[in-house]
Amino acid sequence: MNSYETLNEQQKLGVFTTEGPVLILAGAGSGKTRVLTHRVAYLIEEKGVAPYHIMAITFTNKAAGEMRERINAMVGMGAESIWVSTFHSSCVRMLRRFADRLGYDTSFAIYDADDSKTLMKDICKRLEIDTKVYKEKSFLNAISAAKNELISPEEFALQAAGDFNKTRQAQVYREYQARLKANNAMDFDDLIMKTVELLKFDTEVRTFYQEKFQYIMVDEYQDTNTAQFELVRLLASGRENLCVVGDDDQSIYKFRGANIYNILNFEKYFPNATVIKLEQNYRSTENILNAANGVIANNTGRKEKRLWTEAPAGDKIFYQQFDSAYEEADYIARDIAAKVRRGEYTYGDCAILYRTNGQSRLLEEKLIMSGIPYKIVGGVNFYARREVKDLLSYMKVVDNAQDDLAVQRIINVPKRGIGATSIGRAADYAYANGMNLFEALERAQEIPSLGRAVSKITPFVDLIHHFREVCANRGLACLLQEIIDATGYVEELKAENTEEARGRIDNIDELLSKVVSYEQEAEEPTLSGFLEEVALVADIDSLDEDGSYVVLMTLHSAKGLEFANVYLSGMEDGLFPSYMSIVSDHSDEEIEEERRLCYVGITRAREHLALTGARMRMMRGETQYHGISRFVREIPQELIAGSTWEPKPKDSFAGAGSSGYQKMSSMKSTPLAAQTYQAKNFGTKIQKDTLVYGEGDRVRHVKFGEGTVVQINDGGRDFEVTVEFDQAGRKKMFASFAKLEKI
DNA sequence: TTAAGTTAAGTTTTT
DNA sequence: CTTAACTTAA
Secondary structure, X not given: OOOOOOOOHHHHHHHHOOOOOEEEEEOOOOOHHHHHHXXXXXXXXXXXXXXXXXEEEEOOHHHHHHHHHHHHHHHOOOHHHOEEXXXXXHHHHHHXXXXXXXXXXXXXXXXXXXXXXXXXXXXXXXXOOOOOOOOHHHHHHHHHHHHHOOOXXXXXXXXXXXXXXXXXXXXXXXXXXXXXHHOOEEEHXXXXXXXXXXXXXXXXXXXXXXXXXXXXXXXXXXXXXXXXXXXXXXXXXXXXXXXXXXXXXXXXXXXXXXXXHHHHOHHXXXXXXXXXXXXXXXXXXXXXXXXXXXXXXXXXXXXXXXXXXXXXXXXXXXXXEEEEHHXXXXXXHHHHHHHHHOOOOOHHHEEEEEOOHHHHHHHHHHHHHOOOOEEEOOOOOHHHOHHHHHHHHHHHHHHOOOOHHHHHHHOOOOOOOOOHHHHHHHHHHHHHHOOOHHHHHHOHHHOHXXXXXXXXXXXXXXXXXXXXXXXXXXXHHHHHHHHHHHHOHHHHHHHHOOHHHHHHHHHHHHHHHHHXXXXXXXXXXXXXXXXXXXXXXXXXXXXOOOOOOEEEEEHHHXXXXXXXXEEEOOOEEEEXXXXXXHHOOOHHHHHXXXXXXXXXXXXXXXXXXEEEEEEEEEEOOEEEEOEEOHHHHOOOHHHXXXXXXXXXXXXXXXXXXXXXXXXXXXXXXXXXXXXXXXXXXXXXXXXXXXXXXXXXXXXXXXOOEEEEEEEEEEOOOOEEEEEEEOOOEEEEEEHHHHOOEEO
């Protein structure tokens, strides 16, 4: 028996309103997971609903795992038959059972982004598309967007009629889908779209799941896309016991197809919906909350709500702009070290958040230098590492020989003397005869063009057959060990004897232990099951929030987490909000999305929040100059401590050229006062027409004195100016640094 | 024909 | 600074 008395009135409403559609607008830190878990317990204990009839959907495995844990603790017996899982794994579970009705084998492979790209490259080659003009990425983006909107290749082609570019995309989409099917594979988007297809067109399956899932709950609803909405709608139609929990202010995945109207228009789809707002925040201090409120208030078209708290005002928000990203990172590392030394926080209390993964390197260096333990979330996924992908590909081929991509990846790894030409010939033969690559390899003798290469291919085919036997007779861990031994993969790395190779061996060991633990923990371990688990994990899933290390991650990864002491680094216009969003055609909308991201970042902090920025930072090998992020200015100034953003003499170089940038950003939502300031002090790069001197002119430099300009080179972002100084001699310098005056 | 070495180009956010 | 494409040597 659980006590529901610890819940506030709004939360209780969310728990007790079990029938019909319910929309819970849950602000950051308002205890939505508590509501969901109590709701499940209430359904089972008070309403007598069988656990078998309950489904809870989340976006990440981590969220699913946490919810599962809390439900298990509350419900006890029978809890394991509740479906608590992500959109993707729920879909896989349904597809593994019924995919044959869509013409797929139920042991289909799941392609990650890397696999999709490899396949797309191959398609572009076959269709003779110049990937210098039409990027693989742009095709994949178009296809993904279509799938998120449930647009089939046929429909896409119809809509594309008359448009040359879109017709080409349609052709690629069709081919891509055909190849996936031939490989018996689905990409991430297919998992959702194919499940929707299944439910839509197979009445038997639809009825089965509608009967099964009588109570459905969806977490992070603001991030659902059209396909996911349709999936939920199909499952819930009939009883309509659908409870969605979300916060439109935390919708940050539009770029991935999230449809914010799913939440904004929920009441239109379900006119009889009960709407509940959770506005009391139990996480942050009042100052942090007010800062977040101040920022998000600049967005239009949101559901009106204002978070409040009973917590004390707490520390002010620290803000400081540094001269360089180097100093910024240095400050953060020192500050963490100092706070830990004083006993205010542990390493595990601290998180450093940033907009782009690229910012982590500098921070990482500083943390290492200061001897601070840390963990980076994101960047290169464990399962995306070369050695791990190689070995997984062997397992994939053993599991599903139709997977041409996996075959191609390993056929010459380690080197067997089967080169691109031989593979190409086998692939052509397979393509011409409508078979899979591996089938073609099995009949290598029958392919005349292969010639002597046959003698190298046959042992490879035999090897795979051997692995298949091992898998069937001795299990997964033995299979992987046998793959490692028979291919000599680790042997080869050992021989390299480099730091890098040792790292790779460590990763392989980790993979091995993951296989072992999967085999022990899974109820019914299968090769497909393992590969599926591996395909659907995100880096964030492995994060232990109680760890004794500082966590570094992107703002996107941080959603749903909380830390006592948070650093938002890189608060610079052009970085956050990103340059892309500022110059976009739909700038207003994109800036709003960035602003929501900022809101997410601020509300991760429980007690202490520091915002930092740098005037100058190296990005992809070039020095960039940024002004202060507009989001910093949107925080009520009385909440801010540390240096304020009054212009300082040091800022002068930033004033040089702002014209180009200014025009591009329409700052409708920025307060007037801030706008005037921005106009004055908003430098990014020096424009050509801002150079007041030319070659041959006499100039004066602060340190070097007077001289003559010899040469000006356009260095892309900046100008490289060569000056022959009267005293100091010939110097090369960047225009933005030199601050040369014409005489 | 393969494999290693060199050069060039490209980087928002990700289940 | 990394990854992919190209070149050249074996």
